[in-house]
Amino acid sequence: MPNADKDGQPKARLSREALVTSAIALADTEGLEAVTVRRLAQQHSVAPTSLYWHFRDKERLLDGIAEHLLQQVEVPEHPDGDWPEQLRDILARIVVVLRAHPAAAQLIPTRLLASPAGLAVTDRTLALLKEAGLPAERIAGTAMFLLGAVVSMIAAEPGRQLPQDKEEREDAVRVKRALLSALPPRNLPVVVSFADHLCDCADPDTYYDFNLDVLVAGIARMAATPSR
Amino acid sequence: MPNADKDGQPKARLSREALVTSAIALADTEGLEAVTVRRLAQQHSVAPTSLYWHFRDKERLLDGIAEHLLQQVEVPEHPDGDWPEQLRDILARIVVVLRAHPAAAQLIPTRLLASPAGLAVTDRTLALLKEAGLPAERIAGTAMFLLGAVVSMIAAEPGRQLPQDKEEREDAVRVKRALLSALPPRNLPVVVSFADHLCDCADPDTYYDFNLDVLVAGIARMAATPSR
DNA sequence: ACCTGAACACCGTTCAAGT
């Protein structure tokens, strides 16, 4: 039985789908730099070079991750609410998906136009900015900026970069807070006074809510100002 | 003469400063993935392992790049204008520095609290959000988000990712525009109609100006709404 | 104090070959 692993179970055939899925899992647990052709092959009990039947190169594998995530962003067919609500809605949907896969999130911005799913999200964002009445020459750039900014919210969340393990994480937060608190208040008064909030985000949900509001409010304001 | 290169010129001694500088140059011309311990060593006619005298590991070298860039962001000692003007000013100063080094820009967000220069920029941003009257619990998270969003503006600029060489770049733009224009307008009407602006940013200066305005206007709006 | 050389474990990728 050449196609069975040590448990005698039939060895699952390799597929793009399966590889992308385990690549995302690997990024979730160990970070994007752990996503490696060789480690992926190992997890599937297969030679490293086997992956090249399914992906032209590693870049295409990463494209596959981005596409898989973007497919999870539902673009509502029959949305309700005015454009600011709808814009906030589509951006918030992206946030929800990417918060579940923070390490892979950084793959998104450069790949928004590289898959049907990414194009659907982009089309919706462009349409809403058009409805808002932004100057035509500003719509494309602003859409790409908004989508990029939403992704950067994940990386900028205070307390990301620290370990995931709870206990280990608490230790790291304590150390970091101590370091920031010990900085000279003469030079850095505000950093010192906000040391706690800079080290760890007490309320991530509100962090995301508030910053989404900042973006939508900013667009509303600029849409209301006729080209100045 | 053991310390002279083939031109007989005295070989410059290795230093953190010199290594960081050429690392940035390498990132500028060939991208961040070209910044490699071994290539850097080669450029300085030195064994790869020599770098480890000056940097504990590659991560520290990247920290050095981020710090070097952040040092170029001048934080005005005696700023004038109201807080929205000052906030826009500090964010715009970051943009100016990072536009000159777009490949290295992505190193910044995770390292804002890791150097005196980064801390100075962060302190100023925090101070301005405080002056704006944001709720205290939102200031730290919003500052990190703003600084991250400014960095993501560089990566999100339409037409980045394409080659730098002018002729080669024009070809790439044509191809990409053709691809987007050929998409089914039934599904993606707005993407198709904005194909041109999505492929290439006709006016980068205005792109940055406008999106900086979006951010500052958004903050102003949220500061004016008392916690709802 | 500063740099080298040998060595190690790990990468992505090609190509001819197997089934």
Added chain:
DNA sequence: ACCTGAACACCGTTCAAGT
């Protein structure tokens, strides 16, 4: 159609050793 094995050029990093 799908996978393997050998091979290649390239990574980051250690450590004992040289000057």
